[in-house]
Amino acid sequence: TVVTQEPSLTVSPGGTVTLTCASSTGAVTSRNYANWFQQKPGQAPRTLIYSTSNKHSWTPARFSGSLLGGKAALTLSGVQPEDEAEYYCLLDCGPFWVFGGGTKLTVL
Amino acid sequence: EVQLVESGGGLVQPGGSLRLSCAASGFTFSDYWMTWVRQAPGKGLEWVADINLNGRQKRYVDSVNGRFTISRDNAKNSVYLQMDSLRGEDTAVYYCFRGTLEAPGLDYRGQGALVTVSS
Numbered sequence: 436t437v438v439t440q441e442p443s444l445t446v447s448p449g450g451t452v453t454l455t456c457a458s459s460t461g462a463v464t465s466r467n468y469a470n471w472f473q474q475k476p477g478q479a480p481r482t483l484i485y486s487t488s489n490k491h492s493w494t495p496a497r498f499s500g501s502l503l504g505g506k507a508a509l510t511l512s513g514v515q516p517e518d519e520a521e522y523y524c525l526l527d528c529g530p531f532w533v534f535g536g537g538t539k540l541t542v543l
Numbered sequence: 544e545v546q547l548v549e550s551g552g553g554l555v556q557p558g559g560s561l562r563l564s565c566a567a568s569g570f571t572f573s574d575y576w577m578t579w580v581r582q583a584p585g586k587g588l589e590w591v592a593d594i595n596l597n598g599r600q601k602r603y604v605d606s607v608n609g610r611f612t613i614s615r616d617n618a619k620n621s622v623y624l625q626m627d628s629l630r631g632e633d634t635a636v637y638y639c640f641r642g643t644l645e646a647p648g649l650d651y652r653g654q655g656a657l658v659t660v661s662s
Contacts, residue, residue: 468647472588479638479655480580480588485648523588527647531602532578532590 436460436528440535445543446514454538455506456524462505463526469507470525471500473518474537480523484509516542545569545651547639552656555629563624563656565639573597573617576642578649579624581635581658589635593642594622607633629660 437459446452456469463469471484482491484500487507497513507524519542524535551563565577578593592603592613601613612625622639637656640649 470648474588479636479652480582481652482640482649485643485650486646489643489646489648491650521587525588525590525649531604532593534580534588534590537587 436526436533438524438526438528438533438535440522440524440538442536443539443541445541446511448514448516448542450514451510451512452514452540453503454509454511454522454524454540455503456508456526456535457506458526458528460528463502463507465502467507467526467528469500469502471498471507471509472523472525473520474523475520511540514542518542545641547641547651547653549637549639549653549656552637552658554659554661556662557630557660559629559660560625560627561629561658563626563637563639563658565622565624565653567620567622567641570641572615572620575644577613577615577622578640578642579613579622579637580640580649580652581633581637582655583632583635586635591637592624626658629658631660634658634660 439457468486472480474480488500521537523537546568548566579591594613598615610628615622640652
């Protein structure tokens with residue numbers, strides 16, 4: 436299974452952007468329990484979203500997860516400069532989990 | 544406060560072995576799945592293995608299956624990753640993650656342990 440994300444996206448401060456996560460085996464569903472991670476340069480990754488749309492206690496309210504057009508999606512609303520980072524999705528693909536290649540989000 | 548502390552990383556020659564440990568505190572360890580994730584230098588994240596509550600169900604990514612063994616000791620609040628027949632491509636920072644309770648996923652992670660496979 437290959438999990439595909441946009442390699443890079445650019446968004447203006449205060450704007451909204453949606454990152455997506457697709458599976459080579461077909462539509463992503465709630466049974467893929469999509470997780471989303473944020474990683475800033477030189478830092479360890481941190482989890483933002485689990486099981487498609489659930490937030491952790493530390494997840495800023497401007498981050499939300501959903502299913503969109505057969506893909507998992509991470510939407511950032513009211514983007515802040517500190518949101519510039521690499522974002523990874525993780526899907527449960529049955530016998531094991533698979534990470535996407537990551538999306539580099541630039542806030543410009 | 545939930546804490547996960549990895550140890551056991553280091554430099555090892557190709558073909559060698561290393562055992563990573565992840566010591567947990569601040570929560571009831573035996574209630575949670577545990578997972579290892581790695582990141583090679585300059586690369587993305589890779590899910591490596593996970594283990595269920597009693598240690599009887601284990602899953603591995605194909606690239607490490609048969610070479611790595613995940614285990615846990617609930618009495619010691621620790622999860623381990625025994626890595627044998629190490630290769631250069633196993634060079635990475637290895638993170639242990641706690642699974643979420645309510646639904647499949649990951650939440651807290653350790654600071655990471657660097658494993659370097661080189662002669």
